[in-house]
Each structure stands twice: as structure tokens, then as C-alpha cells.
Amino acid sequence: MTRISTVIIGAGHCGLAMSRRLSQRNVDHVVLERGRVANSWRTERWDSLRLLTPNWQSTLPGDPYDGPAPDGFMTMPELIFRLERYAQRGGAPVQTQTEVLAVHAEASGYRVETTRGVFHCANVVLASGACNIANAPAVAAEVPRSVQTFTPMSYKRPADLPNKGVLVVGASASGVQIAREVHASGRPVTLAVGEHVRVPRSYRGRDIQRWMQRLGLLDQRWDAVDDLNRVRRTPSLQLAGGGLWRTLDLNALTDDGVRIVGRLVGVRAGKAQFSGSLANMCAAADLKMNRLLDAIDAHVEETVLQHVVGPQRRLAPTRVPSDPLLELDFGGEAIGSVIWATGYRPDYSWLHLPVTDRKGRLRHDGGVLDAPGLYAMGLPFIRKRKSTLITGAGDDAAALAEHLVARSARRLAA
Amino acid sequence: MISNTPDTPTADGDIAMTAGGWRVSTLARIGDLVGALTGGGRSTAQGRDNANADKKGNEMQTQSIANNGVNVEALLGAREALTEAPEAAMFKWRARCEWIDGAHSRSTVDGFFGLGAEQRRPQPHVVDADHPAEFAAMDNGATPVELVLSALASCLTAGVASVAQNRGIQLRSVKASVEGHMDIAGILGIDPEVRNGFSMIRVHFDIDSDATADEIAAVVAQSQKRSAVFDILTNPTNVHVQVDVRDDVHNDDVA
Ligand SMILES: Cc1cc2nc3c(=O)[nH]c(=O)nc-3n(C[C@H](O)[C@H](O)[C@H](O)COP(=O)(O)OP(=O)(O)OC[C@H]3O[C@@H](n4cnc5c(N)ncnc54)[C@H](O)[C@@H]3O)c2cc1C
Numbered sequence: 001m002t003r004i005s006t007v008i009i010g011a012g013h014c015g016l017a018m019s020r021r022l023s024q025r026n027v028d029h030v031v032l033e034r035g036r037v038a039n040s041w042r043t044e045r046w047d048s049l050r051l052l053t054p055n056w057q058s059t060l061p062g063d064p065y066d067g068p069a070p071d072g073f074m075t076m077p078e079l080i081f082r083l084e085r086y087a088q089r090g091g092a093p094v095q096t097q098t099e100v101l102a103v104h105a106e107a108s109g110y111r112v113e114t115t116r117g118v119f120h121c122a123n124v125v126l127a128s129g130a131c132n133i134a135n136a137p138a139v140a141a142e143v144p145r146s147v148q149t150f151t152p153m154s155y156k157r158p159a160d161l162p163n164k165g166v167l168v169v170g171a172s173a174s175g176v177q178i179a180r181e182v183h184a185s186g187r188p189v190t191l192a193v194g195e196h197v198r199v200p201r202s203y204r205g206r207d208i209q210r211w212m213q214r215l216g217l218l219d220q221r222w223d224a225v226d227d228l229n230r231v232r233r234t235p236s237l238q239l240a241g242g243g244l245w246r247t248l249d250l251n252a253l254t255d256d257g258v259r260i261v262g263r264l265v266g267v268r269a270g271k272a273q274f275s276g277s278l279a280n281m282c283a284a285a286d287l288k289m290n291r292l293l294d295a296i297d298a299h300v301e302e303t304v305l306q307h308v309v310g311p312q313r314r315l316a317p318t319r320v321p322s323d324p325l326l327e328l329d330f331g332g333e334a335i336g337s338v339i340w341a342t343g344y345r346p347d348y349s350w351l352h353l354p355v356t357d358r359k360g361r362l363r364h365d366g367g368v369l370d371a372p373g374l375y376a377m378g379l380p381f382i383r384k385r386k387s388t389l390i391t392g393a394g395d396d397a398a399a400l401a402e403h404l405v406a407r408s409a410r411r412l413a414a
Numbered sequence: 415m416i417s418n419t420p421d422t423p424t425a426d427g428d429i430a431m432t433a434g435g436w437r438v439s440t441l442a443r444i445g446d447l448v449g450a451l452t453g454g455g456r457s458t459a460q461g462r463d464n465a466n467a468d469k470k471g472n473e474m475q476t477q478s479i480a481n482n483g484v485n486v487e488a489l490l491g492a493r494e495a496l497t498e499a500p501e502a503a504m505f506k507w508r509a510r511c512e513w514i515d516g517a518h519s520r521s522t523v524d525g526f527f528g529l530g531a532e533q534r535r536p537q538p539h540v541v542d543a544d545h546p547a548e549f550a551a552m553d554n555g556a557t558p559v560e561l562v563l564s565a566l567a568s569c570l571t572a573g574v575a576s577v578a579q580n581r582g583i584q585l586r587s588v589k590a591s592v593e594g595h596m597d598i599a600g601i602l603g604i605d606p607e608v609r610n611g612f613s614m615i616r617v618h619f620d621i622d623s624d625a626t627a628d629e630i631a632a633v634v635a636q637s638q639k640r641s642a643v644f645d646i647l648t649n650p651t652n653v654h655v656q657v658d659v660r661d662d663v664h665n666d667d668v669a
């Protein structure tokens with residue numbers, strides 16, 4: 001049994017950033033990690049993955065990018081190396097191979113049960129990740145047994161898939177990246193496209209992330225957006241790292257020969273059924289993209305950057321097939337596997353506290369939960385648009401650490 | 415928010431309803447409403463330009479600019495209330511239909527279930543359906559497939575009005591024409607490869623407003639995104655059909 005002020009659950013970048021912030025404030029804490037530092041990046045990603053945020057941006061507090069390629073995109077081994085080095089340099093008190101099995105409230109705070117004993121603490125920081133479980137729609141159960149199913153967490157490389165056609169469901173970052181490499185391996189890909197966020201990799205000669213930062217979009221706060229639920233549900237940007245400046249959108253995939261179809265809405269009698277809404281999904285994504293680019297143009301005008309940046313070259317509208325496929329026969333079309341790239345969700349099954357809504361999502365105000373001394377990090381737009389990115393952890397950890405320290409001081413005073 | 419909404423029916427289609435102790439006075443086009451309140455538009459763009467702007471102020475300003483006859487405030491109230499009371503959002507829509515003669519039938523629509531209770535309109539609505547003379551019928555009404563097209567057009571049009579209202583866009587006129595393509599070799603059983611239903615539906619909107627072409631395109635996109643009929647037509651739905659066989663002899667026995 002250990003008594004400690006604060007337990008951080010998870011040694012991903014969020015847990016490490018929080019540890020750094022707490023150390024700076026002399027808060028006694030431990031970081032409990034079920035695997036090793038950067039466990040998600042080691043065990044839950046596919047081989048070829050690179051970050052979609054550029055190196056200059058993928059940084060943690062006190063650790064700016066000092067490598068040779070600020071505009072490049074890190075591979076998983078590079079990222080794991082950097083996170084390990086960060087933990088070591090900061091002397092983060094990480095206890096690895098320690099899985100949290102249950103968190104309960106008790107009189108003076110929380111009881112954290114792990115595979116290596118029990119911790120009693122006043123504060124708990126949930127930094128256990130936003131992507132513990134890959135979502136699959138209910139219709140997944142109807143897919144014929146002969147078809148293998150994967151998620152972006154179980155998929156590692158094309159060679160693991162049957163040498164047949166592949167249906168990739170979902171066209172956000174994970175889906176488009178996997179669709180491209182699987183199709184390139186000679187397995188013909190059909191990509192089911194629902195709501196997605198299209199952006200060019202770069203615009204007017206600058207990476208899109210550079211513009212998002214410059215326009216202040218990444219720093220937009222949760223309490224200053226019009227519809228928080230909607231922005232929190234917004235899928236990841238249709239982006240890929242690597243292939244510098246290369247846009248990976250539906251047009252690029254169509255050029256590769258990937259077949260684009262509507263959202264998967266049913267599986268019946270051995271056939272997948274797709275929505276007839278593809279044209280609208282693409283039109284809406286094009287409109288939103290152009291609104292963002294308009295905002296960039298306006299910013300260029302205002303700040304008189306016209307002579308510094310490139311021309312206003314826009315991506316062509318998404319080419320939608322004139323008669324998108326509505327039905328796909330798994331047997332007839334020789335589909336050997338389905339990859340559900342339909343988003344991720346966190347797993348709080350071990351959190352035995354009344355802090356979730358009826359859909360199991362955490363109820364929180366900017367990462368401060370409805371239970372004293374309980375905090376969360378790393379979820380989409382938890383405090384800012386960038387909260388979901390590595391670069392967002394520094395600010396969020398600082399704000400929440402500040403809250404935690406102020407609360408502890410009040411408790412002592414009382 | 416709910417108690418601020420007017421208690422008496424006002425705009426077209428408004429219905430006063432009470433459910434479980436709380437009151438929602440306007441629930442027109444609830445399917446479209448949710449979308450009307452999301453998605454980037456003028457008002458949200460404004461909000462973005464000034465992250466610290468008073469959001470309430472922006473909305474009010476928006477409402478005073480445009481008037482498309484949509485009570486956005488009540489719809490916002492309904493959305494908020496139904497988020498709190500999800501069971502009240504479970505609706506059952508109904509129609510009754512009776513065969514008259516040949517292809518002619520008459521449907522009646524009056525009650526529905528929603529907001530946790532049975533609801534009834536003051537007056538039923540009656541819709542006749544038939545086939546035209548080309549099908550050797552009496553043409554006493556639109557064909558059922560034309561009613562489907564008209565339902566799609568009405569649903570999208572209502573959506574355009576509410577989304578535009580919420581985004582502060584004043585509409586002057588909105589006209590939709592809808593065309594459904596069909597090879598009737600399917601329904602006539604000539605070719606089993608041909609489906610019975612539409613092979614494709616085309617919607618054309620002609621909209622006169624004070625907004626730019628892109629803003630209108632975004633309104634139309636959003637109205638599709640939140641349209642119940644658009645969803646019904648583009649996505650499959652399980653349909654369960656049950657039959658009660660009336661047998662005179664049995665009826666006599668029972669009686
Ligand atoms: C495919 C993919 C690509 C991404 N690409 C980018 C990108 O390009 N740029 C970028 O900035 N971000 C990217 N994101 C990452 C995203 O930033 C993070 O997923 C999110 O912000 C959460 O970070 P985290 O540190 O909270 O979670 P994680 O990195 O998942 O860390 C959580 C840690 O908690 C541990 N843990 C979980 N449960 C327990 C438990 N019960 N007991 C003990 N330990 C536990 C896990 O083992 C893990 O080490 C990507 C995510 C995914 C899934």
C-alpha cells in the first residue's frame with residue numbers, strides 16, 4: 001500500500017507532460033503505466049505510421065524539436081525514442097508494467113488498485129489515452145465469417161491481410177492512410193466514406209498545421225466555441241505525414257485506383273450496403289475546406305503576407321463517381337477482409353466513479369471532472385483544439401496542474 | 415430555456431405539447447433542427463473571428479437579421495430539453511391507409527407518439543394516392559412514388575429554411591424540383607435484374623437569398639445531413655409487415 005498525493009494513469013505524452021508540470025510545482029506523484037513508456041505508440045499502431053503533425057509541432061513542454069528535419073514527420077521508433085528520453089531527462093517517476101484495475105472514491109480521496117498493489121491518493125489524473133478501443137459499428141457483427149476483420153489497432157501491415165480485396169470503412173486519417181498502403185500492396189481497396197474533414201497538406205507554401213497555429217485555431221478554447229459537442233465529435237483531419245507536402249485525399253486515392261463508396265450502413269445477406277449520401281459528404285467536406293482556406297487568405301491579406309507566401313492554389317473539388325456503388329457482395333467481389341477505421345474511444349471500465357454521462361463519456365469542464373481532485377487529459381478538445389495533439393499536452397497539463405495545486409492548498413488551509 | 419418559449423402555437427406547424435412536467439411549445443421539423451444548430455455558418459464564423467465574443471449576443475443578432483418564419487429559439491430550447499430527457503425524443507410516426515378502388519387509396523395522418531405521450535392534431539390530414547391514366551387508373555391522387563419525391567423535397571426545403579434562419583440568412587424564395595428515375599421493368603416483373611425503386615433521384619434547388627453561393631451550398635448540404643427523408647431514401651431500413659387476416663366465419667364465431 002502506498003500513500004501519495006497524486007497518481008497519473010498512463011505514461012503517454014499526456015502523462016509525461018503532466019508529470020513534468022507537477023514536478024515543477026513540487027507535487028509528489030507517480031505515473032502508473034501498464035506497459036512501457038509510450039506503450040500505445042509501441043503496441044497499437046501500424047508499422048508504416050508517421051505522425052501527421054510535423055516535427056516542429058510534435059513537442060512536449062521543455063523539449064523543442066532539435067533534430068535535422070523540423071518539417072518532417074516522425075516514425076514510431078523516433079517518437080518512442082523521444083518520449084523515453086523525455087521521461088528520463090525529466091526524471092519522471094514512472095512505474096511501468098503496472099496496470100490500473102480499479103479506481104474508487106474513499107473518504108480522503110481515491111483508492112487506485114493496480115496489478116502491483118494499492119495506491120491511496122488525493123488526486124488522480126486520467127492520462128490513459130483517448131484511443132484505447134477501436135470503434136466498430138453494430139453491423140460489424142453481420143459481416144460473413146469468411147471475411148477477416150481488423151481495426152487500425154490490430155492492423156500492422158498489408159501482408160497480414162488475405163490476398164484479396166479489402167473494404168476499408170472510414171475515411172479520416174487512419175482510414176485513408178491504411179487504404180493507400182493496402183491498395184498499393186496489390187489488394188484492391190474499396191473505401192466507405194462518411195463524414196470527413198478534408199484539408200490540403202499544405203497551402204500557399206506552408207504546412208496546414210502551420211496555418212492552423214497561425215490563425216489561432218489550435219489555441220481556441222473549449223469554453224469559446226459555438227458547439228462543443230460537435231467539435232469534440234469531429235473526426236481527425238484527412239492527413240498523412242511523410243511524402244512531404246503530399247495531400248492524401250479522396251481524389252489522390254481515386255487516382256491510385258481505390259474505389260470510393262458511401263458510408264457503410266448495413267450488411268445483409270452477405271452484402272455490404274452503402275449510403276447514397278456520398279456526394280453530399282464530399283460536397284460538405286469541400287465547402288468546409290474552402291472556408292478554412294478563405295480564412296487563411298483573409299489572414300494573408302490582413303497581415304500583408306502576400307509577397308512571402310505562395311499563390312492561392314486550391315485543390316480540385318472531390319470527384320465523386322457518377323453512380324457510386326450501393327451494394328458490395330463480399331463473396332462475389334472476393335473481399336477477404338474489412339478494416340474498421342471508424343474512430344476510437346477511451347476505456348474507463350476501471351473507473352468506478354459517477355463521472356460519465358449515459359453514453360459512457362466523461363463529464364468534465366475543461367478536463368476538470370465532477371469529482372474533487374480528478375482530472376483528465378488527451379481527449380478531443382478537452383481544453384483546446386490542440387488538446388488531441390501531442391503539442392496540446394503542455395498547456396493542458398499546466399492549467400490542470402495549476403488547478404490541482406490550488407485545490408490542495410485550499411484543502412490544507414481548510 | 416424551455417419556460418421562456420411561447421406557450422401558444424405560433425408559426426406554421428407549431429404544436430403545443432406537454433411531457434413529463436416540462437413543456438416544449440415548438441417542435442417543428444425536429445429532424446432538421448439539430449443540423450440547423452450545428453455546422454459552420456455565418457454566425458459561427460463570426461464567433462470564430464472573435465473567440466471571446468458573447469455567444470448569446472451573436473445568436474440574438476443573427477435572429478434579428480433574418481426572418482424565415484422559423485422559431486429558432488424554440489428549436490434550440492427543444493434540443494436542449496431533449497438532450498436532458500432522451501426518452502422524450504423517441505417518436506413514433508404513423509399513417510393509416512385504406513383501399514378505395516383499383517389503385518386508389520386514402521391515407522390519414524393524425525396522431526403520433528412523442529415527448530413521452532400520445533399526441534393528436536386538432537384536424538387529421540388526408541392524402542389520396544392513385545395512378546395516372548397511363549396505368550389504366552383513375553388518377554385520383556399522386557402516385558406513391560411521387561409522394562415520396564414530394565416528401566423529400568418538403569423535408570429538404572424545411573431544412574433549408576431552418577438552417578438559413580439559424581445562420582442569419584434571409585430567404586426570398588426557395589424552389590425545389592425533384593426527379594426520380596425508374597425503370598418500370600422492375601415493378602412490372604419484366605426483368606428481375608431491375609430494382610423496383612428509383613435508380614437515382616435528382617434534386618434541383620433554386621434559391622433566392624441575401625447569401626453567397628457558397629453559403630447557400632453549405633445550407634443545402636447541412637439540410638441533407640439532417641434530413642429524415644434524405645436518410646430514409648439513402649440508407650436501408652428494416653420494414654416489418656404483419657398481416658391480420660379477417661375471416662367472416664371466424665368473426666361470426668367470435669361475435
Ligand atoms: C493512429 C493515431 C495517430 C495519431 N497521430 C498523431 C499525430 O500525428 N500527432 C499527434 O500530435 N497526435 C497523434 N495522435 C495521438 C493523440 O495525440 C493521442 O492519442 C491522444 O492525444 C492521447 O494521448 P495520451 O498520452 O493521453 O494517450 P496514449 O499515448 O495512448 O497514452 C496512454 C497510456 O496509458 C496507458 N494506460 C491505459 N490504460 C491504463 C491502465 N488501466 N493502467 C495503466 N496504464 C494504462 C497506456 O498503456 C498508454 O501508455 C494519434 C493517435 C492515433 C490513434
